[in-house]
Amino acid sequence: MPELHQSIAQHYHERTKYDPQTLAAKSQSLDWAKQPVPFKEYRIGSSFDLKPYLQANSEASTNDEDAKWWQRLSRLLFCSYGLTARMPSMGGVYLRSAPSAGGLYPAEVYVVSRGTELLPAGLYNYQSRTHSLMQYWESDVWQTLQAACFWHPSLENTQLAIVITAVFYRSAWRYEDRAYRRIFLDTGHLLGNIELAGAVNDYRPHLIGGFIDEAVNDLLYIDPQQEGAIAVLSLADLLDIKQNLPIGRTALPSATETNYPIIPDGELLKYFHRHTQIEPGTTGKLNLPEVQQEKSLEDKYNFPFCLKIPTATMSINWGENLSGLENTMHRRRSTRAYSGEDLSFEELKALLDFTYQPQNYIYQNLDRSPDYFDLNLIETFIAVCGIKGLEAGCYYYAPKAQELRQIRFKNFRRELHFLCLGQDLGRDAAAVVFHTADLKSAIAQYGDRVYRYLHMDAGHLGQRLNLAATQLHIGVSGIGGFFDDKVNEVLGIPADEAALYITTLGRPR
Numbered sequence: 216m217p218e219l220h221q222s223i224a225q226h227y228h229e230r231t232k233y234d235p236q237t238l239a240a241k242s243q244s245l246d247w248a249k250q251p252v253p254f255k256e257y258r259i260g261s262s263f264d265l266k267p268y269l270q271a272n273s274e275a276s277t278n279d280e281d282a283k284w285w286q287r288l289s290r291l292l293f294c295s296y297g298l299t300a301r302m303p304s305m306g307g308v309y310l311r312s313a314p315s316a317g318g319l320y321p322a323e324v325y326v327v328s329r330g331t332e333l334l335p336a337g338l339y340n341y342q343s344r345t346h347s348l349m350q351y352w353e354s355d356v357w358q359t360l361q362a363a364c365f366w367h368p369s370l371e372n373t374q375l376a377i378v379i380t381a382v383f384y385r386s387a388w389r390y391e392d393r394a395y396r397r398i399f400l401d402t403g404h405l406l407g408n409i410e411l412a413g414a415v416n417d418y419r420p421h422l423i424g425g426f427i428d429e430a431v432n433d434l435l436y437i438d439p440q441q442e443g444a445i446a447v448l449s450l451a452d453l454l455d456i457k458q459n460l461p462i463g464r465t466a467l468p469s470a471t472e473t474n475y476p477i478i479p480d481g482e483l484l485k486y487f488h489r490h491t492q493i494e495p496g497t498t499g500k501l502n503l504p505e506v507q508q509e510k511s512l513e514d515k516y517n518f519p520f521c522l523k524i525p526t527a528t529m530s531i532n533w534g535e536n537l538s539g540l541e542n543t544m545h546r547r548r549s550t551r552a553y554s555g556e557d558l559s560f561e562e563l564k565a566l567l568d569f570t571y572q573p574q575n576y577i578y579q580n581l582d583r584s585p586d587y588f589d590l591n592l593i594e595t596f597i598a599v600c601g602i603k604g605l606e607a608g609c610y611y612y613a614p615k616a617q618e619l620r621q622i623r624f625k626n627f628r629r630e631l632h633f634l635c636l637g638q639d640l641g642r643d644a645a646a647v648v649f650h651t652a653d654l655k656s657a658i659a660q661y662g663d664r665v666y667r668y669l670h671m672d673a674g675h676l677g678q679r680l681n682l683a684a685t686q687l688h689i690g691v692s693g694i695g696g697f698f699d700d701k702v703n704e705v706l707g708i709p710a711d712e713a714a715l716y717i718t719t720l721g722r723p724r
Contacts, residue, residue, distance in 0.1 A: 223472040224663040227487045228654060228713055231393040232699040233636065251385040253309075253320040254344050260351040262342075263334070265289035269346065284333055287416040288375075289346070294412035294544045296324050296405060298343050311343060312544050313404040314681065316397040316695050321385040322405055323442065325378040325435055329357040334375070338435060356434055360447075363430035365497075368463040369421035369449040377420070379405060379446040380437060383484060390696075392483040397695045399667050400716055402445055403674015404681070404693075408544060409448060410585045411682070415537045417454050422586035423447040424668055425467025428492035443488060445667060466588040469493050469664035491664045515594065516611040522621040524605070526612070528564040530575045531686055537579060543686045550690035553643035553721035557601040562687060563646060566720065569683040570676055571595075571614040587675060588668035589661070590614075593715075594651045595676075596706050598627045601645035601721070609706050623707045634701040635717065640692050644719035649702060650676060654713040673716040680718050690723035 221229070268282065268289040293312070300310040308318045315321070323340065326348060330336030338352035361370045370376065379402055386394035386401075406422065413420045424446060431444035451458040472490040533540040568575060577583040595612040597619065599605050609623035628642050635641030650673040657665040677693050684691035694717040702714040 221473065222658050222663050223475050223487055223490045224658055224666040225654060226475070227392075227395070227483060227666065230483060231396065233393075233696060234700070235633075235698055238636070238698075245389060249388060251319070251382070251388050253318075253385055254342075255323055255340060255382070257340060257349045257351045260349045261353075262345075263339070263348040263350065265292065265346050265348065269293060281333060287418070288334075290541070291409075291412045291416045291418060292324070292326075292341050292348075293346060294415065294541060295408040296322070296341065296343055297346055299545055300548075309344070310548070312547065313401070313408045313678070314547070314549055314693060315401045315404070316386065317389050319385045319389060320401070321381045321383065321394075321398045322402050323380045323382060324405075325380065327356065327360055327376040327378060327434075329374045330355060331374050352436065359430070359434050363434060364423050364426045364447055365467070367421075367423050367425075367449065369423070369451065373421075373449045373451050373458050375450040375452075377409065377448045377450060378431060378435060378444055379448075380435065380442050380444050382442045383488070384441065387484055392480060393696075395484045395487060395666075396670055396715075399445065399670035400674035400677070400693070400695050403671040403676075404678040405674075406446065406448075406671060407675040407678030407682075410582065410675070411540060411679075412544065413450070414581045415541050417452065419451040419453055419582065420448040420586065421451060421462055422465050422588070423449065423463075424465055424588050424664075424671075425493065427495055427497065429495055440485070446671065462586070465586050466661060466668050467493065467664075468660070469662040471658060471662045487663075487666075491662075491667055493664065515613065516620050516622055517613070518620075522606075524610075524619045524621070525617060526564045526567050526619055527617045528561065528568050530572075530579075531565055531569050531683060533576075533579055533581075533686070537581070539686060540682070543682050547681055547685045549681075549692040550640070550719075550721070550723045551692070552724040553640060553645070553690055553719070554724045555601070555643045556645070556722040557603045558645040558689060558720065558722065560602050560604040562689060563597075563602055563605070563720070565687060566680055566683045566689070567612060570679040571612070572617065587672045590672060592652050592657045592660075592665070592669060593672055593676065594653075594712065596622075596649040596651065596708065598631060598647040598649070598705065599645075600626055600628050600631070600647075627705055630701070630705045634698045634705060635694055635719075636696055636698065638694065640694065640719045640721075641717075643724075644721040646720045648680065648718040648720065649706060649714060650716045650718075651702075651706075651708065651712040651714050653709075653711050655711055669713075669715055677716055677718050680720070684720060690721045691718065693718050 268286040302308045326339040328334045336355040339348040381398045432439045574583040597610045607626040610619040632642035
């Protein structure tokens, strides 16, 4: 029987850990005949072609306000989840602006329109293959969305919203029950893109994690056995002052489930997802604007004898009108191999600055306080193997204090190679960034639903690292498959710290 003291989130995390003794036995060859298609099709609906508005010098002339509106929406969606390349060497696999484990792209992007002069009220699916919006339901559903989101204040005057769902089998086909982790990391990448693409195109996405899952699924007409809503974003138009509203609570708690049966392999993912939902009938003033609390992360690993190294640095210049950021989102790719050469400490500081210090970029019109679910729950550790001017070892990064704190003294290349499942990326990287969280403490605050929040926030941070590295011509690749317990051993951190995500950084080969 499952351990009764464990919540379903803790049970899921333990059950889906990779272990050197059992991984080989669990691995099985993929059934390529059942490989999922990473695109959704609609046989009936009205298509709105976004391709004519994609380029800056497109039909959106300076005097055509309607065309400029379409251009902004077109570029937002393309930068967030558009197709950016086709890889014939991989069997014709399409790549998108947001990275996805195994190129499986489990997320679907929907647009809900309240009804504007240009986009009629209803439901739309973003068709990335054709860069178009498919309206498959023509009706005013905005109040239904508001009710499902507990009347979140950011939905009061906004006209558009994005709903992100996950098609579970797309990722589970390859990663089985552990796919749930990768689905939310992938969604975090997408959230990072939406945040930054919004800034480029004068939108402010307000992230909503607290909603009645069943109501949003019903709203979208999706089969909850195959697909589920996992994030909602109201899209405030910054060119319309009436839409710039106070931010409500991003994350709401769910129940904590401890009374669960023995769940067979292959059924754990869907069982867990059902038990991270906020159930119908939940009431209360849940979405009042929250008081921003000062973070206490600078007190972690703050030992008197600890070597503390400041990381404050010059911010990355993204160019006029953030053109460099938009171009970087188009050309971002995961690095396949590193040369083993060192990075400079200045380069590492620039990566950390863009990822964790958004307030430094307000002069470039980026959001100084973008939405996350709860960054207080996320810890960052960096295993340094090849950073010039920085001794090899494990460092804790304190974002508010903007400093690295050395907690272990060793070159971990051999251990990193092993814990990354023997991937050479772990061995040859100059630095490896780990995102972790105290899972038991997080569950006490938000219930089992926090497992979603943790992985989406880790993926969001990972995407900022991806884009900063790409801009600086540094190699970068995220790793979602690793020997979990070996991470804690190498970093020298407590067992309660759950490893969420790994990002490798180095010189591309």
